[in-house]
Amino acid sequence: MKDEITPEDRVANLKGMGSSRKRVEDVRFTQGKGNYVDDIKLDGMLFGDFVRSPYAHARVKSVNKEAALAVPGVLAVLTAEDLEPLGLHWMPTLAGDKQMVLADGKVLFQGQEVAYVVATDRYAAADGVEAVVVEYEELPVVVDPFKALEPDAPILREDIKDRTEGAHGPVRHNNHIFTWEQGDKDATEAALAEADVVAEEMIYYHRTHPCPLETCGCVASMDKVTGKLTLWGTFQAPHAIRTVVSLISGIAEHNIRVISPDIGGGFGNKVGAYAGYVCSVVASIVTGKPVKWVEDRMENLMSTAFARDYWMKGRIAATKEGKITGLWCHTTADHGGFDACADPTKFPAGFMNICTGSYDIPTAYLAVDGVYTNKAPGGVAYRCSFRVTEAAYFIERMIEVLAIKLNMDAAELRRINFIRKDQFPYQSALGWEYDSGDYHTAWEKALDAVGYDALRAEQAQRLEDFKAGKTRKLIGIGLTHFTEIVGAGPVKNCDILGLGMFDSCEIRIHPTGSAIARLGTISQGQGHATTFAQIIASEIGLPADDITLEEGDTDTAPYGLGTYGSRSTPVAGAATAMAARKIRAKAQMIAAYLLEVHDDDVEWDVDRFAVKGAPERFKTMKEIAFAAYNQAIPGLEPGLEAVSYYDPPNMTYPFGAYICVMEIDVDTGETEVRSFYALDDCGTRINPMIIDGQIHGGATEGYAIAMGQEIAYDEMGNNKSATLMDFFLPTAWETPTYTTDFTVTPSPHHPIGAKGVGESPNVGSVPCFSNAVHDAFRPFGLVQSHMPHDHWRIWKIARDLGLHG
Numbered sequence: 117m118k119d120e121i122t123p124e125d126r127v128a129n130l131k132g133m134g135s136s137r138k139r140v141e142d143v144r145f146t147q148g149k150g151n152y153v154d155d156i157k158l159d160g161m162l163f164g165d166f167v168r169s170p171y172a173h174a175r176v177k178s179v180n181k182e183a184a185l186a187v188p189g190v191l192a193v194l195t196a197e198d199l200e201p202l203g204l205h206w207m208p209t210l211a212g213d214k215q216m217v218l219a220d221g222k223v224l225f226q227g228q229e230v231a232y233v234v235a236t237d238r239y240a241a242a243d244g245v246e247a248v249v250v251e252y253e254e255l256p257v258v259v260d261p262f263k264a265l266e267p268d269a270p271i272l273r274e275d276i277k278d279r280t281e282g283a284h285g286p287v288r289h290n291n292h293i294f295t296w297e298q299g300d301k302d303a304t305e306a307a308l309a310e311a312d313v314v315a316e317e318m319i320y321y322h323r324t325h326p327c328p329l330e331t332c333g334c335v336a337s338m339d340k341v342t343g344k345l346t347l348w349g350t351f352q353a354p355h356a357i358r359t360v361v362s363l364i365s366g367i368a369e370h371n372i373r374v375i376s377p378d379i380g381g382g383f384g385n386k387v388g389a390y391a392g393y394v395c396s397v398v399a400s401i402v403t404g405k406p407v408k409w410v411e412d413r414m415e416n417l418m419s420t421a422f423a424r425d426y427w428m429k430g431r432i433a434a435t436k437e438g439k440i441t442g443l444w445c446h447t448t449a450d451h452g453g454f455d456a457c458a459d460p461t462k463f464p465a466g467f468m469n470i471c472t473g474s475y476d477i478p479t480a481y482l483a484v485d486g487v488y489t490n491k492a493p494g495g496v497a498y499r500c501s502f503r504v505t506e507a508a509y510f511i512e513r514m515i516e517v518l519a520i521k522l523n524m525d526a527a528e529l530r531r532i533n534f535i536r537k538d539q540f541p542y543q544s545a546l547g548w549e550y551d552s553g554d555y556h557t558a559w560e561k562a563l564d565a566v567g568y569d570a571l572r573a574e575q576a577q578r579l580e581d582f583k584a585g586k587t588r589k590l591i592g593i594g595l596t597h598f599t600e601i602v603g604a605g606p607v608k609n610c611d612i613l614g615l616g617m618f619d620s621c622e623i624r625i626h627p628t629g630s631a632i633a634r635l636g637t638i639s640q641g642q643g644h645a646t647t648f649a650q651i652i653a654s655e656i657g658l659p660a661d662d663i664t665l666e667e668g669d670t671d672t673a674p675y676g677l678g679t680y681g682s683r684s685t686p687v688a689g690a691a692t693a694m695a696a697r698k699i700r701a702k703a704q705m706i707a708a709y710l711l712e713v714h715d716d717d718v719e720w721d722v723d724r725f726a727v728k729g730a731p732e733r734f735k736t737m738k739e740i741a742f743a744a745y746n747q748a749i750p751g752l753e754p755g756l757e758a759v760s761y762y763d764p765p766n767m768t769y770p771f772g773a774y775i776c777v778m779e780i781d782v783d784t785g786e787t788e789v790r791s792f793y794a795l796d797d798c799g800t801r802i803n804p805m806i807i808d809g810q811i812h813g814g815a816t817e818g819y820a821i822a823m824g825q826e827i828a829y830d831e832m833g834n835n836k837s838a839t840l841m842d843f844f845l846p847t848a849w850e851t852p853t854y855t856t857d858f859t860v861t862p863s864p865h866h867p868i869g870a871k872g873v874g875e876s877p878n879v880g881s882v883p884c885f886s887n888a889v890h891d892a893f894r895p896f897g898l899v900q901s902h903m904p905h906d907h908w909r910i911w912k913i914a915r916d917l918g919l920h921g
């Protein structure tokens with residue numbers, strides 16, 4: 117057989133790794149043909165809606181359902197009393213705490229679920245909600261986590277008020293959830309005592325919310341005949357949800373089918389379990405009908421997983437030349453009314469202990485205190501479920517604070533302290549082994565790309581002009597070099613509710629040489645159907661266009677822990693490559709048999725096995741696939757499929773260098789991002805176009821967080837930001853333009869060398885924007901000012917520095 121097309125053509129035909137293959141899912145999304153939870157419509161389907169507490173802390177004296185039950189269409193009103201006999205009035209959280217499903221005697225945050233109304237349509241359900249009469253007795257509210265730990269603070273969690281031990285060791289106050297300590301306290305304190313210079317600052321990363329386009333929701337359908345419960349929902353971890361539903365409901369796991377259909381953005385908001393799921397399941401069991409529950413925007417912003425709310429007190433020690441000798445951090449973490457974080461069990465503050473960042477810091481100490489307050493629970497979200505965002509913000513602000521103290525350029529200070537290329541794999545003082553990195557190369561590339569020295573010169577000129585009264589605008593140059601930690605995780609130290617955090621892929625090749633692959637993860641917009649097919653294409657030589665990818669149906673997909681923490685590529689992506697390699701190994705035996713040579717005498721060549729030294733004698737993967745089904749091959753089972761459950765040996769450590777140039781109007785506090793340069797290193801790049809999209813999206817979320825977005829509470833615990841009138845979502849108008857760039861430092865332990873990338877732009881961009889604001893005011897003595905840097909707060913900075921004349 118003569119081969120007309122070149123080897124390069126054959127590679128290109130596959131649209132494998134490294135190609136900017138167009139997103140296959142967009143065909144349906146751009147035509148309005150997606151299939152989201154709210155698109156699911158079943159015969160006789162009922163609708164559920166919540167009565168929610170207007171108070172942040174109150175005793176619930178009574179709930180009167182009478183008037184509600186008289187509303188036409190209302191069929192049932194569930195309260196904690198109804199759930200109690202089933203043992204479902206409280207549910208376990210992913211953090212080892214328990215949370216009320218419906219108010220059991222009291223409420224702990226504004227918007228908490230008090231009763232669940234079931235009706236024949238959404239309108240009747242809403243009318244029913246209005247008609248439920250709840251009698252509350254207000255209790256003193258605590259919104260400040262520091263006040264929550266004062267001796268006379270009101271007891272929030274009366275259900276566990278006498279405990280002395282929490283899920284993570286001893287507790288010292290009713291409102292104290294845990295203390296988590298990492299590193300060497302004594303050595304760090306000694307380093308601080310001996311240092312030439314110590315910079316100290318309180319860095320606050322405010323409370324925010326991922327606010328995905330689609331809110332959370334589900335449809336529960338109990339089939340009384342088959343005994344099978346089907347639960348469609350906006351779940352980022354469908355298998356874990358199935359296990360949790362089985363454990364708390366007692367329904368056997370094989371009788372539960374959880375399906376995550378298309379999801380309109382997850383961002384960590386859809387990892388945990390919500391009262392709506394439990395109530396919908398109960399309502400479907402009670403009524404024998406399918407029950408849908410979909411929250412509205414206010415409910416989403418008020419009651420589902422928020423992000424951050426970390427008060428990070430830092431001390432950093434250095435020599436007068438700028439070599440960092442120690443880092444100390446004490447964090448007060450505001451968890452709200454219940455501890456509903458979704459961190460791996462052994463990490464109550466997630467991977468906050470990556471807070472030494474990109475720097476070679478010989479000794480460090482971190483302590484985190486988790487605290488209950490009268491705010492919504494669930495601090496697991498927003499482009500880093502595991503607190504890497506907080507850690508990166510902390511260290512990247514502390515570096516700037518130290519640069520001020522040393523009167524040094526912050527780019528140079530970073531350069532002096534970066535972990536060097538030859539130090540990898542690098543053991544950090546707080547216990548991680550960084551797999552690979554080349555920070556100096558990335559940093560110099562970034563500084564060159566933006567013309568750093570010229571920018572500083574322009575900034576200095578502008579400052580002179582400002583002082584001379586020629587302009588009212590300052591320039592801020594924001595720098596960040598972040599190190600991420602993604603790919604939870606090795607089963608030896610990462611589990612959620614005892615479930616090891618491996619992931620999986622199953623690949624089935626059809627006789628004609630096309631395939632279906634199923635994964636334990638679930639795309640919420642990331643484009644898994646596009647990218648994971650690319651991994652398989654490169655590994656086994658079938659075009660990506662001939663590979664269907666399926667996720668999110670627990671009846672068909674292999675068990676996996678889901679998609680968050682940028683774990684899909686590091687874990688399920690590795691499983692995909694490993695499963696593909698199993699297929700290729702079998703294909704090699706088939707090829708050798710067909711070519712009548714020994715197994716070792718054939719070699720892999722893009723999309724085929726060829727006889728060594730005789731490349732014109734080959735069998736393509738397509739031919740091999742057919743043979744697997746129609747030829748009896750001695751010693752081999754028919755068929756061509758494989759599954760891999762992958763337990764990663766380590767996390768992956770993506771990194772990046774971001775530089776932002778911002779113009780700030782001193783009189784109005786208005787800001788304009790003039791340029792934003794983002795260099796990301798996520799190891800081997802599967803789809804450069806998708807990576808670019810991830811950076812654009814994540815940096816835009818980072819922009820929102822740094823520059824205006826906030827979940828704010830007043831002293832009464834009223835959520836002041838529960839609508840999109842008050843909660844800032846950038847539109848195309850505000851969104852900066854990004855320049856993306858990259859270096860490639862593969863992960864040495866990942867089968868294809870890939871690291872995650874989805875979270876990186878949020879981890880890196882928030883400190884970058886914030887540092888730009890601070891940098892603009894550095895010549896006037898500004899050291900630290902809390903986010904979000906909205907116009908009003910920036911105006912106040914200028915006023916307080918006396919710049920308004």
Ligand code: PCD
Pocket residue numbers: 352380381382383384385496497498499500501502640641642643644647648679680681682683684685686798799800801802803804806807810813870871872873874875
């Ligand atoms: N090297 C590399 C890496 C990666 N990639 C791509 O990219 C993406 C991503 O990835 P990753 O990083 O692995 O991640 P994932 O796991 O998949 O995902 C997750 C993430 O993702 C991000 N992004 C996104 N996008 C969209 N569209 N949507 C959404 O929702 C979202 N979310 C967000 C978040 S928040 Mo969390 O949950 O908080 O923790 S975490 C997160 C995909 O597709 C992949 O494939 C490539 O290509 N290459």
Ligand SMILES: [Cu+]
Pocket residue numbers: 499500501502503504505601602681682875
């Ligand atoms: Cu993360």
